[in-house]
Amino acid sequence: MTPRAHRVVSRRGETADTWTLALEPLPGEELPLFAPGQFGMLYAFGVGEIPISVSGASTALDPLRCTVRSVGSVSAALCATAPGDVVGLRGPFGSRWPLAEATAGDVVIVAGGLGLAPLRPAIHHVLAHRNEYGRVIVCYGGRSADELLFMSELEVWRGRFDLDIDVIVDIAGPDWHGKVGVVTKLVELAAFDPDRTFALLCGPEVMLRFGALTLRKRGVPVERCYISMERNMHCAIAQCGHCQFGPKFICREGPVQRYDEVEPWLKIGEL
Amino acid sequence: MQSIEQTLAATRMFRNLTREQLAALARLGEEVEYADGSRLMIEGEPADWFFVIREGFVALQTDAPSGAITIETLHNGDSVGWSWLFEPYLTHFDARSRGATQAIRFDAATLRVRCAEDRELGYELMRSFASVIVERLQATRLQLLDVYGRATVS
Numbered sequence: 120m121t122p123r124a125h126r127v128v129s130r131r132g133e134t135a136d137t138w139t140l141a142l143e144p145l146p147g148e149e150l151p152l153f154a155p156g157q158f159g160m161l162y163a164f165g166v167g168e169i170p171i172s173v174s175g176a177s178t179a180l181d182p183l184r185c186t187v188r189s190v191g192s193v194s195a196a197l198c199a200t201a202p203g204d205v206v207g208l209r210g211p212f213g214s215r216w217p218l219a220e221a222t223a224g225d226v227v228i229v230a231g232g233l234g235l236a237p238l239r240p241a242i243h244h245v246l247a248h249r250n251e252y253g254r255v256i257v258c259y260g261g262r263s264a265d266e267l268l269f270m271s272e273l274e275v276w277r278g279r280f281d282l283d284i285d286v287i288v289d290i291a292g293p294d295w296h297g298k299v300g301v302v303t304k305l306v307e308l309a310a311f312d313p314d315r316t317f318a319l320l321c322g323p324e325v326m327l328r329f330g331a332l333t334l335r336k337r338g339v340p341v342e343r344c345y346i347s348m349e350r351n352m353h354c355a356i357a358q359c360g361h362c363q364f365g366p367k368f369i370c371r372e373g374p375v376q377r378y379d380e381v382e383p384w385l386k387i388g389e390l
Numbered sequence: 391m392q393s394i395e396q397t398l399a400a401t402r403m404f405r406n407l408t409r410e411q412l413a414a415l416a417r418l419g420e421e422v423e424y425a426d427g428s429r430l431m432i433e434g435e436p437a438d439w440f441f442v443i444r445e446g447f448v449a450l451q452t453d454a455p456s457g458a459i460t461i462e463t464l465h466n467g468d469s470v471g472w473s474w475l476f477e478p479y480l481t482h483f484d485a486r487s488r489g490a491t492q493a494i495r496f497d498a499a500t501l502r503v504r505c506a507e508d509r510e511l512g513y514e515l516m517r518s519f520a521s522v523i524v525e526r527l528q529a530t531r532l533q534l535l536d537v538y539g540r541a542t543v544s
Binding site: 299 | 461532536537
């Protein structure tokens with residue numbers, strides 16, 4: 120329960136208000152190992168603590184990466200950190216993407232806005248074990264071209280022959296020459312075998328519902344659609360109740376959950 | 391390459407048309423190719439054509455002081471244009487190809503007359519286009535929700 124001190128190694132601006140921090144433990148501390156999909160509690164000392172999706176797998180070779188959008192006092196303090204600053208970290212917490220279960224079939228990854236951040240480690244995992252999967256498709260929707268995450272990496276992914284990635288934005292200026300519309304359009308266009316597909320979705324809840332509906336229309340069984348949910352996690356160990364969602368605690372049973380197991384609760388307003 | 395009729399038969403929006411109706415529609419279609427940036431439709435002009443995209447994509451645009459704004463892009467299997475169905479039969483947006491685009495272009499002015507003569511064909515086509523209009527309305531509603539805005543994501 121006690122945050123462990125981590126040093127900010129680098130800070131990269133993704134968009135005007137979103138930053139990716141690379142963290143490493145202080146000398147003598149162990150690097151925490153986060154499975155793709157799990158989250159951590161990031162502490163800005165003297166300001167507060169918030170749940171943050173891990174956007175870069177922590178391995179012995181790679182620092183832990185967290186992508187933070189500046190929307191409140193804690194996230195603003197975290198975004199304002201500089202290399203060398205120290206922040207607190209608790210975790211890993213929660214469930215993981217079903218990457219072992221998805222082997223041998225196609226994987227459709229549907230991300231909206233900041234939702235690409237918690238899916239990034241899953242994409243890295245699939246690409247690192249590419250022979251274990253069928254087609255791999257990434258459908259990424261954003262508000263506008265200025266608000267897309269990981270632009271340089273998107274370009275690298277786009278250059279691969281073993282990954283189909285497509286991007287669409289809601290609002291396009293004259294400089295945008297890509298697709299315009301909602302991310303579900305990309306799901307409609309994607310080539311995959313619904314009978315052997317696992318779908319991983321992360322983004323705003325409205326997008327998740329429409330994304331799951333489109334996948335269902337394409338024939339993907341709902342029990343093979345997984346979503347990552349955001350809630351107001353505080354303790355992260357299912358004690359405080361802040362993230363209770365129907366009979367579940369998102370910090371413990373989530374954030375990654377099978378869609379059919381949470382669908383009834385998604386239809387209840389303000390839950 | 392598939393014939394026009396085969397392409398139409400494989401297009402989701404025309405899945406309810408009979409073989410005879412598909413053949414009637416195909417007879418009014420011609421294969422067309424557009425270079426990048428070509429205008430398939432011009433805002434305010436008579437809507438005497440509609441298109442089904444075979445390969446490539448098309449941007450629906452309107453002009454603004456800052457330049458052309460793209461409202462939506464349409465892709466393989468999508469239809470472009472429904473103003474031909476409704477008076478005063480004037481196109482509402484520009485449609486511009488993005489990259490080399492292959493499409494089937496339909497003589498909608500003649501098809502309007504055929505639909506008036508053959509009410510069953512007219513009804514099925516109206517159903518086909520209504521389903522497209524509903525899908526695009528739902529997508530537009532989703533865009534209007536601005537789900538990626540600051541309030542919904544932490």
